[in-house]
Amino acid sequence: MADAMIEFRDVTKRYGALVANDRLSLSIRRGELMTLLGPSGCGKTTALRCLTGYVQPDEGRIFLDGKDVTDVPTHQRELGMVFQNFALFPHMTVRDNVTFPLMIRNLPKPERERLVLDALRLVRLEGYAGHYPRQLSGGQQQRVGLARALVYHPKVLLLDEPLSNLDAKLREEMRFEIKEVVTRLGITAMYVTHDQGEALALSDRVAIMNRGRLQQLGTPEEIYESPNSRFVAEFIGLSNFLDGSVDTVRGETMTVATSGLAIETRALPGAAAGQKVLLFFRPNEIELLPADGESGSNTFPAKVEKTTYLGDTMDYRLVIGDGADLRLQTDARHRYAVGEAVRVRLPRVRSWVVEER
Amino acid sequence: MMLLRAYLRGLREGRFILGYTLLLSLTLFILAPFMMIVLRSVGKGWFGRLWLPPQLTLDWYRWAVEVGNIPEVMKNTLIIGAIAVILSTVIGIFAGWAFGRRRLPGKEVLMAVILLPRMIPPITYALGVAKIFYTLELVDTHLGVALAHVSVCAPYAILVLSATFEGLDERVLEAAGVCGANVLKRFVYVVLPLIMPGILASMLFSFTHSYNEFTLTLLTYGPHTVTLPVRTYLAVGDGYWEITSAMAVIMVVPSLLILAIIQRRAKPEKLVGGFKGV
Numbered sequence: 001m002a003d004a005m006i007e008f009r010d011v012t013k014r015y016g017a018l019v020a021n022d023r024l025s026l027s028i029r030r031g032e033l034m035t036l037l038g039p040s041g042c043g044k045t046t047a048l049r050c051l052t053g054y055v056q057p058d059e060g061r062i063f064l065d066g067k068d069v070t071d072v073p074t075h076q077r078e079l080g081m082v083f084q085n086f087a088l089f090p091h092m093t094v095r096d097n098v099t100f101p102l103m104i105r106n107l108p109k110p111e112r113e114r115l116v117l118d119a120l121r122l123v124r125l126e127g128y129a130g131h132y133p134r135q136l137s138g139g140q141q142q143r144v145g146l147a148r149a150l151v152y153h154p155k156v157l158l159l160d161e162p163l164s165n166l167d168a169k170l171r172e173e174m175r176f177e178i179k180e181v182v183t184r185l186g187i188t189a190m191y192v193t194h195d196q197g198e199a200l201a202l203s204d205r206v207a208i209m210n211r212g213r214l215q216q217l218g219t220p221e222e223i224y225e226s227p228n229s230r231f232v233a234e235f236i237g238l239s240n241f242l243d244g245s246v247d248t249v250r251g252e253t254m255t256v257a258t259s260g261l262a263i264e265t266r267a268l269p270g271a272a273a274g275q276k277v278l279l280f281f282r283p284n285e286i287e288l289l290p291a292d293g294e295s296g297s298n299t300f301p302a303k304v305e306k307t308t309y310l311g312d313t314m315d316y317r318l319v320i321g322d323g324a325d326l327r328l329q330t331d332a333r334h335r336y337a338v339g340e341a342v343r344v345r346l347p348r349v350r351s352w353v354v355e356e357r
Numbered sequence: 358m359m360l361l362r363a364y365l366r367g368l369r370e371g372r373f374i375l376g377y378t379l380l381l382s383l384t385l386f387i388l389a390p391f392m393m394i395v396l397r398s399v400g401k402g403w404f405g406r407l408w409l410p411p412q413l414t415l416d417w418y419r420w421a422v423e424v425g426n427i428p429e430v431m432k433n434t435l436i437i438g439a440i441a442v443i444l445s446t447v448i449g450i451f452a453g454w455a456f457g458r459r460r461l462p463g464k465e466v467l468m469a470v471i472l473l474p475r476m477i478p479p480i481t482y483a484l485g486v487a488k489i490f491y492t493l494e495l496v497d498t499h500l501g502v503a504l505a506h507v508s509v510c511a512p513y514a515i516l517v518l519s520a521t522f523e524g525l526d527e528r529v530l531e532a533a534g535v536c537g538a539n540v541l542k543r544f545v546y547v548v549l550p551l552i553m554p555g556i557l558a559s560m561l562f563s564f565t566h567s568y569n570e571f572t573l574t575l576l577t578y579g580p581h582t583v584t585l586p587v588r589t590y591l592a593v594g595d596g597y598w599e600i601t602s603a604m605a606v607i608m609v610v611p612s613l614l615i616l617a618i619i620q621r622r623a624k625p626e627k628l629v630g631g632f633k634g635v
Contacts, residue, residue, distance in 0.1 A: 052535055074534040087532040091550045100546070101536040148536065158535075 004063070005030045005188040006051065006156055011060035013046050020046035021057065022212035028156075033182050033189040035199040038209035039235065044192045047209070048160055051190070053077055065155050075104075080149030084161040086141045088133040094120070094144050095129040101152045119151040122181060139170045146181065157182065157189040163198060175201055196236045200224060208232050233280050240286070240326050242279040246271050253348070259321035264298050264348055286328040287345040288316065288336070298346045302326065304336050320344065391609075398602035417603040425588060425604055433499070434568060434584040440503035441510050441567035442560050448507070449514025449559050450552075456515065457522025471515055474508045479572035482508070487576035497579020505573040510563035517562060521555025561615060568611065 004027040013021040020043045028034045036044040049055035051062060053074035061070045069077055080101075088097050098119050102112045120126045123143035133141050142162055149157055162178065163171040179202050182189045193199055199206050200220040208215045208223065208231075216228045227233040230241065244258025246268075254267040256277060263279060271277070289299065305325075306317040314335060318326045326344065336342050367377045397403070398417050400410025421427050455461060456468065474482055486505050487496070495501030525548065533547045571586045578587055585608045592601040 052531070054531055054534070073539070074531075075537045075539045077535075078537075079535050081532065081535040083528050083532060085526070085528055087526065087528040089529060089533070089547060100533070100538075104537040104542055104546075148532075152537075 003030045004028065005032075005065055006190060007063040008047065008050070009061045009063065011047070011050055011057045011062060013043075013050060013055060013057045019212050021050065023060070024209075024212070024214060026207055026214060026217070028188060028190060030188055031186050032204045033179070033191060033202060035191045035193060035203040035206045036209055037193060037196060037199040037206050037235075038215075039194055042209040043212040044194075044209050045160065046212075048158060048190065048192050052079060052081060052158065078152075078154050079156055079158055080152070080154035081158040081160065082142065082145045082149050082162045084164050086133070086138075086145045086165070088141055088144055088148070090133055092132075093129065094125065094131050094133070094136070097133065097144055098147045098151050100148065105152060115151050119147040122150065123147045123177075138166050139174055142166065142174060143177070146178065150181070150185065150187070155188065157187050159189060159191040161193050161195075162191075163195070164193075171198075178202065200236070208235065227280070230278060230280075238283045238327065238329075240281045240283065240328075242281075242324055244277055244279055246273050246275045246277060248273060259324035261300055261321040261324075263346055266348070281326075281346060283315075283327045283329045284313075285347045286326065287347075288328060288330050289343040289345060291341040291343055293343060295343070296345065298348050299343050300346070302342050302344050304338050304340045304342060307336070307338055318342070318344065394602045394605050397599060398606045400599070417599040418607070420597075420600050421592075421603040421607065425592060425600060426583075427585075427588070427604065427607060430583050430585055430588045431607075433582050436499050437503045437506065437574075437582065437584060438564050438567040440499060441506040442563045444503065444507045445510035445514040445563040446518075446556060446559050448511045449518040450556070452511075452515040453518025453520075453522045453555070456519035457525070468515075468519075472512050475512055479509075483573045483576040486573060490577050496577055497582050499582060502574055502577050502582050502584070503567070505577045506567040506570050509570065509573065510566045513562040513566065514559040517559045518552070518555050521552045521558075525551055561619060565612065565615060 006026075006028040008024050008026045011021050011024045012019070022043070024043070024047055026034075026047075036047060038044050046055060050057045051064075053069070053072065057070065061068050063069065064077060089100065092100065095116060098116045099112055102115060107115070116129075117126065120129060123146050125140060125143055125147065128136065128140065128144075133144065136144065142165075145162070159178065163174050166174060175198055191199075191202060200223075203220055205217060205219055206223045207217045210231050216223060216232050223232065224236055227236060233239045233241070242256075242258045242263070244256040244263070247255040247257045247262060249255075249267055249271050252267055253264055254271055256263050256265055256279060258279060265279065268275075268277065291301065300320055302318040302320040304316055305319050308315040309332065310329070312332065313329045314332045315327070315329050316336070318328065320326045328344065361381075363377065367373045396410060399413050399415065401412040401414040401416070403410035452471070456464060461467065483505070486508065490496045490501050490505070493501075495504065529551070530543055530547060533543045538546065569586060570584075571590070574582075574584050574587050575590070578584065583591075585604070589601060589604045589608060592604055595601075
């Protein structure tokens, strides 16, 4: 790709028998914020470390701004990085921490001071220049980390689970702050996380990794609304899965037989009768109806198995058809008791079909 | 003084008498021999069953300096101490790096081997060292005596510095690398300041051990390398208790100075740590 800022080309990294990155190819466009998302051990951190040069890939090449940097040592790669544990220099003040990359590059003193002030202003910490990291809160320390990473205007910004060590409320705030800073500077950023919420909220594109491979690449909407595999669907958000096989195909819709039900869904391109498919619904897409209401298409009787009150929503576990579990969430206004008979309407248009793999 | 006042108040009010009595006895038990030496070193005509010396004098100190040749002996002790400190700390830095940062096969066994000189009775070990040093003509040289001291100082240095390097956060070094620092700059600007408390602790340990070392010195010293502990011991043999006491007091002074330094200056908690979480 011509305007790729970061490019992994068939990068493979093995640790003994474990393949951490398996022919990973990925390219991040200039000015884009891409998230590498996946469970722990999926290879996202290894990929990041290959990019920083901390880990040497066994095969494949890595390009930065069109230049092959596979054999360039870390300190010459011109990267900015924010670490999960902040990794600030504990023996230096905030000012010295942020000055460090400039000092290493022998910038003249007035310019250093100007850049450091700019960076500290960017993260709203100009009043803390003389503090030591241990005197700051977790969120402030991470903002220092961000300032240190950005102060010398690196080509790319790498963020390695930068919010995992912060408490939930702060995480939310910092999420927007990072997004805003990155957008304002227009810098290319690679964000590594296992938190799907962060990935969806922050990214221009999300790359979902599984067992060292790229599983799906797309915008947050694409990833959430049309996952290409059960793994992605399960990893992002809550999901219901129903195994079934195609019964009939009629133009845009098809009928799938599953658990003793015939469910109408959007037709899978090139679907044929008898094909095995996996139906997938989000819990908030399913409509919960009283047992005696009007019947319509895709409406099936169900029984309430378990309810959980979540404040703004009610979480129901239902049994449908000949014993399939279904989870759904509705607003908490009308409630159904455990054991009560109800009916559910499964979405027809917004029901995506994941191919069985 | 505070303790004494609290003790008296305790007595008066009839509280904690047992506890305070125990504390006071313990203090006396620890301090009494030392007080004895101090009194002896400044007392004149202190014979028989007198509780305190009838006259005070500093003559014994003058004698110790002139006859006992204390300045020369002190110089020897400090030179040997300095060599031992430098050698042990250098060994400690390299070995500590290996122990603390690398995955070594058989790490525990290696550590045990390194600590072995401390486990063998000093006189046994010293005899072997002396035999080797006579062959190598290292006896009665500052380097030789210092080398003998290193065998007991280095294990401490290695132990302390291994722990220091273990506590060094890998991610901080990685961060320095990403910031553009090469290996040398990473060491100078990040590693060195962060392990400084460990180096200081190792130097203090090594110095006090070398300074106080007796057995190893006794078997490797010569006329040019008499150290303070040995000199004091020899003075005992000469039979002048007052001069010996003066020497013993002089010997304590640097130890007290070091204690003061440790308490005032070295605050490791100011240098390490520094991030929340993890």
